[in-house]
Amino acid sequence: MPELPEVETTRRKIAPLVTGRTVLEIEHFSPDKYPDTELAHGRIISEVQRRGKYLILPLADQAGGPADYELIVHLGMTGGFRLEETQHTRLTLRLNDGALHFHDPRRFGKVRVVRVGDYAALPTLAAMGPEPLEDDFALEPFAEAAAKAGAVKPWLLSQKPVAGVGNIYADEALWRAQIHPAQTRLSAEQAAQLHTAIREVMEEAVNLGGSSLGGGTGNYRQHDGDWGGFQLQHAAYGRGGQPCPRCGTPIEKTVLGQRGTHHCPQCQPS
């Protein structure tokens, strides 16, 4: 399922296909699910930005002019862009120079057009924490918040301490930092380990094009059908019952905050 590395990979791949293009029409049959998309018609996509797991496409009414609206896209669990229409195409972005199809089997994805910076309808985006791969993801405020936080994994998934961490990368980062997912109030040393682990995991996953998982409908693939490669590096996520790569103890699968959670009971004691 798309988390920050998968969304960043999508951003890099679709940017050359849409930047500078005029939106002729956004076609779909779900006005409730994809509101205000008609506001994009006739506008020019000036660039493709990313904030956490959201893609943000600023829209200007003339080439080189300031953007007055933004097309916001969240891939949900199964969303992605395709060059060809599929059985699960939910929305089509028709441009003056081709088209992109939003493929989303489980319909958890979101697409909407808003005034620039007006994220009132997207509270998670409005309250998004710092980007993990940017300099503003500073250790000090992270450690300060971690010292007061509840269970660390749900805290990470809230997007407030750091942007873009989902279930897979939360499990992987906690495994690397050797912290139990349910631990509360991290020590300064643990916060520093986790801070480093989040950066490492995200950086490696972005470099490998994200994770593609087999089975279920959670398959993430890039717009051209390419698969990511980070799933081959998973140490904990999806490896319940298999030996921990660090100590050999079987990885335990539990449920925490309604989410499947994987950890090593030896390396990540509670």
Place this chain on the structure above:
DNA sequence: TAATATACCTGGCGGC
């Protein structure tokens, strides 16, 4: 205010 629970959604898969 914060933490926790639930709904949304649908294809794959295991069990019978």
Place this chain on the structure above:
DNA sequence: TGCCGCCAGGTATATT
């Protein structure tokens, strides 16, 4: 072989 029900999980919303 076919049917049934569980499972996956990011976000918004409701509840505690």
